[in-house]
Amino acid sequence: MTEDTQSASMDQILQEISAVGRKLEGMDNAMVELMPETRSMRLEIAGFQSQISGLDQRVTTVEAQAASWANKDQELLHLRSRLTDLEDRSRRNNIRLLGIPKRTEDADIASYLRDMLPKLTNITFDPPLEFQRVHRLGPKRQNGKGHPHPIIACMLRHGQARQLLETARTQGPLRLHTLDIRLSADFSRETAERRRAFLSLRPRLRHLDVKFGLFEPARMWITKNGESRTFYDPEDLRLFLEGLQETSQIMETTAQSSSPSQDVQGQALGAGQPETVLDPDRRTATDSQTRGRDLERLT
Numbered sequence: 001m002t003e004d005t006q007s008a009s010m011d012q013i014l015q016e017i018s019a020v021g022r023k024l025e026g027m028d029n030a031m032v033e034l035m036p037e038t039r040s041m042r043l044e045i046a047g048f049q050s051q052i053s054g055l056d057q058r059v060t061t062v063e064a065q066a067a068s069w070a071n072k073d074q075e076l077l078h079l080r081s082r083l084t085d086l087e088d089r090s091r092r093n094n095i096r097l098l099g100i101p102k103r104t105e106d107a108d109i110a111s112y113l114r115d116m117l118p119k120l121t122n123i124t125f126d127p128p129l130e131f132q133r134v135h136r137l138g139p140k141r142q143n144g145k146g147h148p149h150p151i152i153a154c155m156l157r158h159g160q161a162r163q164l165l166e167t168a169r170t171q172g173p174l175r176l177h178t179l180d181i182r183l184s185a186d187f188s189r190e191t192a193e194r195r196r197a198f199l200s201l202r203p204r205l206r207h208l209d210v211k212f213g214l215f216e217p218a219r220m221w222i223t224k225n226g227e228s229r230t231f232y233d234p235e236d237l238r239l240f241l242e243g244l245q246e247t248s249q250i251m252e253t254t255a256q257s258s259s260p261s262q263d264v265q266g267q268a269l270g271a272g273q274p275e276t277v278l279d280p281d282r283r284t285a286t287d288s289q290t291r292g293r294d295l296e297r298l299t
Contacts, residue, residue, distance in 0.1 A: 004282075018105060025149065039091055041145075043128050048139060054253070069203070074193070080190075084188050084190045084191060086218075087188040088187055088188050088191050088217045090186065091185075091186045091187060092158060092161070093132070093154050093155045093156070093157075093158050093161050094152055094153065094154050094155075094161070094185070094186035095152070095153045095155060095161055095164055095183055095185070095186065096150050096151070096152055096183070096184045096185065096186045097113075097150060097151040097152075097164065097181060097183055098148075098181065098182040098183075098184070099148065099179055099180050099181040100148060100151055100179065100181060101148045101179070102136075107134070109134045109136065110131045110134045110153075111150065113131065113134060113151075113153055114128065114129045114130075114131070116176065117164065119176060120174050120176045120181060121164060121167045121168075121171075121174065123163065123164075123167065125160060125163075127157075129155070129157060129160060130155070130156035131153055131154060132154040132155070132156055133154045134151065134152070134153045134154070135151070135152055136149050136150070136151050136152075137149045137150050137151070137152060138150075151185060162293060164183055165183060165185055167183075168182070168183035168184070185216060187217055187218070191217045191218045194218035194233075194234060195214065195217075195218045196233050197234035198214055198218065198220045198237065199214065199230075200234075201220075201234065201237055201238060201241065204245075205222065205241070206239050208224070208241065208244055208245060209224075210222050210223070210224045210241075210244075210249065211223040211224070218232070219231065219232050220234075220237055224244065245246055
């Protein structure tokens, strides 16, 4: 290799080294420019971490509160159930009367009921009926039209209230002159809604051939295939009837699928049996003998 060639190679190497140096210098400048942005990003990440830590603590607090609220919900449901039971017990002496028009009342409703109820039920009360309070529900009607509002009568004696309700239950709607009067027990709103929900399931109970009875305050007793159960929630009874209906449909489908095979077997058995056919000759001989005996009787 000549000296000129070596000199050219060295110059080229030096140029490349200079180019690399310039690139490194540019990268250093870029790094210097990125340093502030990197610092700001670090600060933002640190802020995000602190926020995430705070959110984690808040979520933990909310979860703990939710768990305590779930227990409080159960307590509230229990307290509400007890409150409804207490309200129903406080209404045990109440009687709800439907069908008494406003015009039939005197100024004193209690006096009117004290005279009317023995005639309506054909019961002689001893001691006479006494009321703690009597009032008509609802606002006064402007024109006097429409169905009359019910009357709530709080009896002084619980035994007389039960006697009136039992008479109304056994005899149905009671009639006095031209008035059809209904007597029923008085329940709280929650209990009345549960009773209506139970009564709405009566068609399905009859369709599934289930014996049932609604007892006070709101519990449904049913009997199916000799097994008895008591329901306090209409939703539980509805789910039970759905399962019972599905079981009944499966049994009907199974019975329908098995009946054609039985018919085919019966037809096969019938086909193997010989058909009874009368012998024409024997029938003819018998007929001739019968005609001969008839001729002998005539002669």
